[in-house]
Amino acid sequence: MSPHPEQQYLDAMARVWAEGSERIDRTGVGTRSLFGVTMRFDLSDGTVPLLTTKRIFWKSAVKELIWFLSGDTNIRPLVEQGVHIWTDWPLDRYRRETGEAIDRDAFETRLVEDAAFAEKWGDLGPVYGKQWVSWSDGKGNYFNQIANLVDGLRKNPASRRHIFTGWNVAELDRMALPPCHMTYQYHVADGRLSGILYQRSCDLGLGFGFNIFEAALLLRMLAQQCDLEPGEIIWMGADVHVYLNHEHLVAEQIARTPRPFPKLEFNRRPDSIFDYRLEDFAIAGYDPHPHIAAPVAV
Template sequence: MEPAPHYEDQYLALMRRIWTEGTVQRDRTGVGTRAVFGAMMRFSLADDAVPLLTTKRVYWKTAAREMLWFLTGNTNIRPLLQQKVRIWTDWPLDRYRRETGSDITQDDFEAQIVGSAEFAEKWGDLGPVYGAQWVNWPNYQPVGEGLFQKMEKGIDQVSLLVESLKNNPGSRRHIIEGWNVAELDRMALPPCHKTYQFHVADGVLSCILFQRSCDLGLGFAFNAFSAALLIRMLANVCGYQPGELIWQGGDVHLYLNHSDLVEEQLSRTPSGNPKLKLLRTPQSIFDFAIEDFEVVDYTPQSHISAPVAV
């Protein structure tokens, strides 16, 4: 009798398919990719299961800190760097170098962001990226004569979602949307994981995440864990059991300069079934802290590094 497939097998199969059959594309970064259009994976979250990749180490606390940052609505990298989370530095650093002509190192740039609130305000903001849209989507009120005024407080999609999940679980409108067309050109990076739709059935909460663009070699590991974490947090505060994460990708790609990563990862065999524990139920989705999360039984193979395309 053959063993049941590991949840990570579908990820490795997609990676192999892209690397062997994907179309070579010129892309925004100039690096180039192999890509397919349209992919789906399903991950059970029952019994505390979490889709952490085991064929390489995923620094899940970094992804968790990023998710908590999204929920604050903050769009400046300073709070992340204060927690030694460096995953968003590349974009403001690139802008700083272009606009000033400086060849400043990443370490020095980050030190200035952390050390100076004024410097961070000028150079550390990413524009209205994820968190801004999730909890403060711009809202306008008419003031007469065809004019509109921006309201001080925008639309809090996350709070509305929690209310809807609790009070109208059968709704087909449990959605968080990040793709605000009017503000895309102000964002350091338009949202990749752009649309989350939630579904409640028999007291079980599931989510479809649509990701318009997915760097399968680097970004996916964080995206899958973060989405699973968000589902668990919402289920926790709304009184549901976690169900499934259904991940859908539009342009799913591997960068051409990631051959070492791809070939090394495809040579490995997934194993183990890590668990994500939520250690308390806070009063609000916004009250979670990094100390509330614990991952157990996670024994991945070694980290595989690869460059980020900016």
């Protein structure tokens, strides 16, 4: 019997913790890191790589992906939907620049209730969604990479240029966080769509579960929009790390046995890649181990 595909992830986490180079990183927390890790996940049977060795809040991941595709860069719509994964960055900036020792709940309440406050303090700069659907060349021209991708997959599936990226060098210094999952490329063969995600930096403990699920989700959305069947999602991580304060997470998670991946079905086919809603996605058979809490390094 073939090993469970999630074992790739657990083996990578164990190897990073055991063999990784210990480094003091941008956050000051410190990591153990390896350079260059690859994983492959077959989507052709309808399953999606939603980690089972700890619960991943998949609805939050769907909401984040839809938010990316909207081109929005303000966290207010996420907070209004109960998604907190981006709050720590603007909250940290607010505390540093104002000196106010506000807690996260109070900060999010102000974002939701005060549009002017949200406009000033909730924006992340030109992060993912901005680059995906409104890339600026600095000369007044804007490019929707996602719309161009869908058009290319439909009209010229054999192309080797089915690529989009968030790494806009001219705008990196204005982003709250430069893109970690930065470049995506797609390949069509025998009516199946496969994709590669190149990730420059990956927090295995907290980030990977969202990153790989959203990459698979996006591939399935593209396949549906382009009348293709799903193939593989291939993940390539450059700086792949575990934070030093996540030892408990590593020990507990690698001791768990993976359970079958769930299946993804669509409840409808939206008119375009930009028209998906949370209720369009149905995840069946997800039976994960319990969530493992761990701190985010900002």
